[in-house]
Amino acid sequence: MFSIDFRQIGIVAGKEFQDRIRNRWVLAVALVFTVFALVIAYFGSAQQGSVGFHSIDVTIASLVSLVIYLIPLIALILGFDAIVGERERGSLELLLTLPITRREVILGKYAGLAGALTFSTLAGFGAAGLILSPQIRLDALFHYAGFMLSALLLGLTFLSLALMLSVFAGDRTRASGLAIATWFFFVLVFDMIILGALVLTAGEYGGAIFPYLLLLNPADVFRVLNIFSLDEVRTLYGLATVFPEALSHPATLGGVMLAWIIGPLAVAIWRFER
């Protein structure tokens, strides 16, 4: 009952990935990422009265602000109807009569969609990185690669959340509503609530747990992960003063992101198997 056939996962994943390639989803998203990255790199300093590429740290800081809105939205749109859509259309029933377990269906769908997201993220930001590479040092390229990897992790966490919503939702309309609500909560509302609580209590309560609360939001983990890797902007954000050193280690934050991927996916599997 609990055995997993990775071949079956691969077949479902292959179909999902191929679907996204075929309907040009991967190409469209990759293009969006490339264009945004280049626009930010060259025109990000326009408000200061100059255009052109200045520094990778500032570019990454600007990209972080953009990606934190864009990637969760793209990942949620990508995954919200993965299960509920097939259930509503009726194709899921036939699929589940085949020699494949529900667990393998979920993992296959996740793997295929994650592949599409990975391909578009790496291709999109990678293309921008290639275009910028003559103007930046090797260690800066390393930072940029770190940013790409963290952006990918951010996407994978929200894709995992999307799949969980897709399993729980009764129909596609509800699933899309839940996906939008999830985006609003993690990207817009969560930080406001925490900041509001800090301001209301004048920092008297919750100051110590504030960094830990940020770990409850993958978007914040992504932000911290990137900001802490950039000396030039760390002091700018003032995060160094409130975030404990032990928590800010990339491995710790990466681990938290992985937990955010595995957790919702595990819940999705549990619910789908019931």
Place this chain on the structure above:
Amino acid sequence: MASNIVDARGVTKDFGPVQAVKGVDLSIVPGELFGLIGHNGAGKSTLFKMMLGLIPASSGQIHLDGEAVGGPRFRDVRRRIGYLPENVVLYDNLTGLETLHFFADLKTVPRSSCTVLLDKVGLGHARTRRVREYSKGMRQRLGFAQALLGQPRLLFLDEPTTGLDPEAIRDFYRILRELRDDGVTMVLTSHILAEIQERVDRLAIMEDGRIRACGSVQALREAMNLPLTLEIAGGAGLREQVTRVLAGLEVERIDETGSLIHIRLPREAKMPALTRLATLGETLRDLQVHEPSLEDVFFGYRN
């Protein structure tokens, strides 16, 4: 149990306070073409889904090919099962051939068999067309080809001729006959009772979550003891002569439609009636005995 390819014992299914299936016992032997009929909401779709392992039974046990549905070796059983849902939904963005490749891969069936199956169901010419361009009948044929992947030992066909034109229905039942000759067991549901009454070996009538009757069409007719109809044609004054020779026999009704006389009478009165009608000699030009249809049997059990 070992000789039954489908064996259900005391199967129930509860949806909250509603019991959709109520203690169903059902046995189907290998090679049988078995029909499951019932009105909408009778519980046959729920029973189908439980047999396929799509939903768990609330109580009772179902074994397919000797293995418990949902049990540790059920995955292997699924490789030997084909299923055609009533409203087959496939992937619009794939071609017919790609669709079969996808299902063949999941069933661990060589892809080379897909082209043969597409030809078999009459879709060879459309193999490279996207499913979104297929008509309802073509989708149904593709769904049937999908169900036949891997030479299944057991086929579940839910309203399989929905959307098919008469020629396709004839082809469909021809393939079913070939499959039965090869020893494939088939369980099918249909609303078109006239279509299946001559084709199934046995059938079960479901009503309100229970199997009300199970057996061959003839056995069910006899068990119901429904009246049969003699249809005779003859010369002028036939009705009066018929009424005269049948006097004293238990006849329910005699109707006249054009040149035909319809005599409705109990099964046990059939032979005495035929003997007496034979005395009419050349006045009688034709005589046909009509058994009650499956529809009559179905409504007989329902009432």
